Amino acid sequence: MSESLMQFKAKTAMIARLGQAAGLLGWDQQTYMPSGAATARSEQMAALGQFLHELSTSDEIGNLLAKAEAETAGMPDDSDETRMLRVARREYDKATKLPTELVAEIARHTSIGQDIWARARHADDYAAFAPALEKMLDLTRQAAECLGYKEHIYDALIDNYEPGTTTADVAAMFAELKPDLVALTKAIAESANPVDDSPVKGNFPTEQQKALTLEVIAAIGYDLTRGRQDIAEHPFCSNFSRDDVRITTRFDTKFLNQALYASMHEAGHAMYEQGSPPAYEATTLAGGASLGVHESQSRMWENQVGRSRGFCRWVAPMLKKHFPDSAAHSNPEAFYRAVNKVTPSLIRVEADEVTYNLHTMLRFELECD
Amino acid sequence: MSESLMQFKAKTAMIARLGQAAGLLGWDQQTYMPSGAATARSEQMAALGQFLHELSTSDEIGNLLAKAEAETAGMPDDSDETRMLRVARREYDKATKLPTELVAEIARHTSIGQDIWARARHADDYAAFAPALEKMLDLTRQAAECLGYKEHIYDALIDNYEPGTTTADVAAMFAELKPDLVALTKAIAESANPVDDSPVKGNFPTEQQKALTLEVIAAIGYDLTRGRQDIAEHPFCSNFSRDDVRITTRFDTKFLNQALYASMHEAGHAMYEQGSPPAYEATTLAGGASLGVHESQSRMWENQVGRSRGFCRWVAPMLKKHFPDSAAHSNPEAFYRAVNKVTPSLIRVEADEVTYNLHTMLRFELECD
Numbered sequence: 001m002s003e004s005l006m007q008f009k010a011k012t013a014m015i016a017r018l019g020q021a022a023g024l025l026g027w028d029q030q031t032y033m034p035s036g037a038a039t040a041r042s043e044q045m046a047a048l049g050q051f052l053h054e055l056s057t058s059d060e061i062g063n064l065l066a067k068a069e070a071e072t073a074g075m076p077d078d079s080d081e082t083r084m085l086r087v088a089r090r091e092y093d094k095a096t097k098l099p100t101e102l103v104a105e106i107a108r109h110t111s112i113g114q115d116i117w118a119r120a121r122h123a124d125d126y127a128a129f130a131p132a133l134e135k136m137l138d139l140t141r142q143a144a145e146c147l148g149y150k151e152h153i154y155d156a157l158i159d160n161y162e163p164g165t166t167t168a169d170v171a172a173m174f175a176e177l178k179p180d181l182v183a184l185t186k187a188i189a190e191s192a193n194p195v196d197d198s199p200v201k202g203n204f205p206t207e208q209q210k211a212l213t214l215e216v217i218a219a220i221g222y223d224l225t226r227g228r229q230d231i232a233e234h235p236f237c238s239n240f241s242r243d244d245v246r247i248t249t250r251f252d253t254k255f256l257n258q259a260l261y262a263s264m265h266e267a268g269h270a271m272y273e274q275g276s277p278p279a280y281e282a283t284t285l286a287g288g289a290s291l292g293v294h295e296s297q298s299r300m301w302e303n304q305v306g307r308s309r310g311f312c313r314w315v316a317p318m319l320k321k322h323f324p325d326s327a328a329h330s331n332p333e334a335f336y337r338a339v340n341k342v343t344p345s346l347i348r349v350e351a352d353e354v355t356y357n358l359h360t361m362l363r364f365e366l367e368c369d
Numbered sequence: 370m371s372e373s374l375m376q377f378k379a380k381t382a383m384i385a386r387l388g389q390a391a392g393l394l395g396w397d398q399q400t401y402m403p404s405g406a407a408t409a410r411s412e413q414m415a416a417l418g419q420f421l422h423e424l425s426t427s428d429e430i431g432n433l434l435a436k437a438e439a440e441t442a443g444m445p446d447d448s449d450e451t452r453m454l455r456v457a458r459r460e461y462d463k464a465t466k467l468p469t470e471l472v473a474e475i476a477r478h479t480s481i482g483q484d485i486w487a488r489a490r491h492a493d494d495y496a497a498f499a500p501a502l503e504k505m506l507d508l509t510r511q512a513a514e515c516l517g518y519k520e521h522i523y524d525a526l527i528d529n530y531e532p533g534t535t536t537a538d539v540a541a542m543f544a545e546l547k548p549d550l551v552a553l554t555k556a557i558a559e560s561a562n563p564v565d566d567s568p569v570k571g572n573f574p575t576e577q578q579k580a581l582t583l584e585v586i587a588a589i590g591y592d593l594t595r596g597r598q599d600i601a602e603h604p605f606c607s608n609f610s611r612d613d614v615r616i617t618t619r620f621d622t623k624f625l626n627q628a629l630y631a632s633m634h635e636a637g638h639a640m641y642e643q644g645s646p647p648a649y650e651a652t653t654l655a656g657g658a659s660l661g662v663h664e665s666q667s668r669m670w671e672n673q674v675g676r677s678r679g680f681c682r683w684v685a686p687m688l689k690k691h692f693p694d695s696a697a698h699s700n701p702e703a704f705y706r707a708v709n710k711v712t713p714s715l716i717r718v719e720a721d722e723v724t725y726n727l728h729t730m731l732r733f734e735l736e737c738d
Contacts, residue, residue, distance in 0.1 A: 013416075014419065015416075017415070018416055021390050021394055022390070024393065024397060024413075032401070032599075033613065034595050034597050037595065037613035040609065040610030040611075041613070043386050043651070044386045044393075044610075047386035047387055048390055050383065051383070051387060051424075055420075225403055225404050226406065227403055228403050240409065240413070241406060282412070
């Protein structure tokens with residue numbers, strides 16, 4: 001390995017570790033942080049955001065990156081080194097377009113906004129969240145203007161999640177999907193034979209749901225020695241190394257689907273992160289390739305696996321063990337139909353933590369309950 | 370306020386927030402971190418330790434400090450500004466004596482050692498911990514040599530916990546206390562009328578102990594909206610702002626004293642931190658004045674209050690509520706005698722987190738179970 005590349009990797013690894021620390025602060029805010037600590041946490045996130053940005057955009061990093069690029073110019077285009085530097089270049093060029101003050105302010109406000117959102121959601125009070133959302137949108141628009149774009153302001157942002165994708169690409173995809181999806185949803189809504197979802201409704205105590213979801217996600221391959229499941233206002237996956245990938249879920253004691261499929265979805269994200277090669281740890285290649293690939297993993301486990309007939313047969317004995325008095329376990333075919341019931345609902349808007357940003361933006365657009 | 374002082378305060382506040390983030394990583398390691406994450410966590414702690422040290426010892430900080438000192442030279446000796454700068458000067462002069470590599474290595478090894486210690490303690494296997502302890506002592510001796518001392522190498526370290534105190538001071542104190550303590554302990558051990566501690570022994574399920582301890586520490590004034598209690602291998606108090614002061618405790622289902630008095634002790638530390646003036650937040654004056662003052666708070670609640678007759682009468686109804694079938698609540702005088710039973714035991718050696726270092730070193734010397 002070239003000397004410049006080694007120096008560059010060592011320096012960026014240190015910065016990556018600082019980013020992982022920021023990730024833990026975000027996780028903690030949504031799981032165990034005392035409510036009174038919200039202001040202090042936002043100041044901690046702002047300080048970390050500022051230092052991270054200063055370090056990532058320093059002349060030292062810029063020079064090391066340029067030297068490493070020059071020294072590795074002859075390497076294959078798909079070698080780890082070349083790919084690592086390609087991602088680093090993309091991130092460096094973007095980061096240097098953003099003023100540090102804006103980055104710190106976004107980190108601070110993301111943390112403050114998270115606190116306001118969680119309270120507002122709890123109280124079902126959108127008005128309480130609206131000013132925080134407005135401010136977040138304003139800051140995000142400022143960032144987009146700094147990053148620049150050709151056609152649509154959102155192009156500057158979508159690129160953070162799905163590199164190279166544009167708003168026009170997504171619009172074209174939705175335009176193609178929309179007619180069939182609308183017709184399908186209409187047909188389902190008007191069906192004379194609506195799906196009976198009574199097997200997943202009833203009384204499902206939280207402790208038993210915890211036990212069930214842990215049993216299921218461990219069985220499908222989520223390594224709980226390098227992860228854990230906690231409760232949060234909204235399910236999310238957050239990682240601070242491939243060896244520390246945590247998920248959250250949410251329990252509805254009257255409706256089994258909520259936690260079971262949220263846990264499987266987040267475990268899908270988590271297994272993808274846990275499977276990131278050890279050699280990529282604390283490099284620009286660590287973790288997921290893009291949000292699209294990430295969602296392909298989470299939704300495969302949630303839907304292709306979790307809502308299949310095979311899964312429904314397989315999970316029946318576990319349902320019987322944890323909920324012996326429920327109808328959920330007695331008829332796998334009825335359970336299969338129940339977990340596949342489709343109903344129109346509001347788009348889910350997700351306030352997510354600043355460091356696990358792969359998650360947020362596209363979900364905002366695509367995901368429904 | 371002078372301009373230099375304002376700039377100095379702003380910069381050191383940012384660094385303090387980074388230190389608070391490091392504190393949270395230490396807390397997490399001892400409470401919720403998955404076991405497989407130990408190596409990643411030690412790298413995160415090393416990176417934070419390195420950045421913190423680089424920032425705290427930068428020329429920028431040194432120059433701001435010198436200017437602020439010059440501009441505030443005429444202020445009263447006990448003004449907040451003067452005291453803030455006095456502590457900052459002490460810390461800056463110490464920090465600049467330490468090489469950054471050593472600081473990062475101590476942070477890394479403190480985290481690794483914590484993991485090894487917790488496993489070894491769990492397995493009651495001192496040999497498994499010995500090499501880590503040896504390495505920690507070696508690194509700590511290196512730090513002491515860098516810091517310098519006149520008489521005893523430990524003088525360089527005790528100064529971190531009780532500024533201005535020397536090993537000779539502590540030795541003189543112990544020399545005075547020792548004869549009477551030895552005689553007292555001997556008299557107790559040889560007493561023909563040993564204390565009956567059966568009221569605090571028996572069957573005390575963890576969940577009820579959790580409820581009891583939370584009720585007690587809330588009643589004595591620990592603000593749980595700015596704190597929380599979790600379980601750890603060893604009880605400790607850790608704070609990441611005056612508005613986020615967390616404690617841990619440990620439950621022994623056969624012995625009530627363990628958790629009850631650990632919780633009161635740690636809540637004593639925590640209330641002291643929660644009472645730190647808001648204006649001191651993220652300054653060098655935040656938190657406790659010294660380890661001695663800190664322990665005066667924890668031990669006052671644990672012993673002067675918690676082991677008093679008045680407390681034993683006051684807590685009896687709570688004991689009855691949580692442990693209706695136990696003898697603990699039926700006779701406050703018997704409970705009072707039981708919780709004051711003195712027995713010789715091994716010195717408690719405490720592996721503590723790097724950022725709450727007020728706690729560690731003197732306890733290592735002074736504290737008994």
